[in-house]
Amino acid sequence: MRRRLSVYALLIVCFAAATARAQDFSKVQMKATKVSGNIYMIEGAGGNIGVSAGADGLLIVDDQFAPLADKIRAALKEINPGQLRYVLNTHYHGDHTGSNPIFGKEATIIAHDNVRGRLATEQTVRGQKVPAAPKEALPVITFNQSVSIYFNGEEIRVVHFPSGHTDGDSIMFFTASNVVHMGDHFFAARFPFIDLEHGGSVEGLTRNVEAVIARVPADAKIIPGHGPLSTLDDLKLYRRMLAETTAHVRKGMAAGQTLDQLKAAGLPDEWKSWGTGFINTPAWIETIFNSLSKDGKK
Numbered sequence: 001m002r003r004r005l006s007v008y009a010l011l012i013v014c015f016a017a018a019t020a021r022a023q024d025f026s027k028v029q030m031k032a033t034k035v036s037g038n039i040y041m042i043e044g045a046g047g048n049i050g051v052s053a054g055a056d057g058l059l060i061v062d063d064q065f066a067p068l069a070d071k072i073r074a075a076l077k078e079i080n081p082g083q084l085r086y087v088l089n090t091h092y093h094g095d096h097t098g099s100n101p102i103f104g105k106e107a108t109i110i111a112h113d114n115v116r117g118r119l120a121t122e123q124t125v126r127g128q129k130v131p132a133a134p135k136e137a138l139p140v141i142t143f144n145q146s147v148s149i150y151f152n153g154e155e156i157r158v159v160h161f162p163s164g165h166t167d168g169d170s171i172m173f174f175t176a177s178n179v180v181h182m183g184d185h186f187f188a189a190r191f192p193f194i195d196l197e198h199g200g201s202v203e204g205l206t207r208n209v210e211a212v213i214a215r216v217p218a219d220a221k222i223i224p225g226h227g228p229l230s231t232l233d234d235l236k237l238y239r240r241m242l243a244e245t246t247a248h249v250r251k252g253m254a255a256g257q258t259l260d261q262l263k264a265a266g267l268p269d270e271w272k273s274w275g276t277g278f279i280n281t282p283a284w285i286e287t288i289f290n291s292l293s294k295d296g297k298k
């Protein structure tokens with residue numbers, strides 16, 4: 001029961017944060033950064049947007065919140081006046097798919113099967129009911145494993161990684177520009193939110209991050225779901241954080257410590273600043289605890 005109560009406390013905090021953010025949309029400014037080759041990153045509110053801009057027009061990865069669609073459009077126009085042709089969604093969460101109903105009217109949305117499945121039906125995310133999205137917001141092309149889009153002179157390889165942040169995440173590899181968009185598999189220098197109720201898993205996410213590290217060149221640029229543009233070294237540090245904090249909690253569980261005891265003890269000092277974002281240190285310990293408990297029962 002105690003565990004349940006603390007989860008609800010977290011939900012309330014998250015909900016309050018989401019509401020506060022919603023009221024601030026008018027003040028949100030888009031910041032575009034050239035990443036490499038054809039690729040740009042736009043930061044605003046919600047998940048970072050990846051942009052491919054060139055002779056074929058525009059392709060974006062994720063589209064933040066609907067009230068920001070006009071600002072996103074203006075930022076895109078400054079990068080390239082071409083037509084928006086494709087929208088790729090890394091996963092179904094509203095801070096990554098919020099402008100789908102607007103951009104879906106002019107561009108083709110592509111995502112994993114489970115993204116369409118979740119958007120098409122009512123979901124409860126962090127205790128908040130999210131209604132089924134309208135038809136224009138749904139991906140029209142879906143895939144189960146991977147899909148390639150040949151656009152602006154390169155192959156954009158979209159690969160599904162199972163049981164990560166959710167059950168429908170994709171990571172996008174811009175193969176010639178040497179850029180990777182990680183979606184919410186990667187929160188830069190912060191503990192990540194992992195959607196355990198919709199197929200996410202701490203160990204699954206860690207495995208997926210390891211697989212990405214193994215396949216990209218050392219000088220690749222990494223766009224995180226949240227946080228600043230990053231390098232492969234940043235992603236490797238994040239991988240070490242995942243492994244070491246998971247091992248820490250696992251050890252405590254094996255010694256018979258309760259969740260409350262683990263939370264009271266905290267994590268090694270090295271990771272202190274990682275708990276200053278959306279997910280604080282106790283929430284991260286709880287995520288690991290719940291994920292390991294769940295996976296152990298399978």
Ligand SMILES: [Zn+2]
Nearest residue numbers: 091093165184
């Ligand atoms: Zn997410």
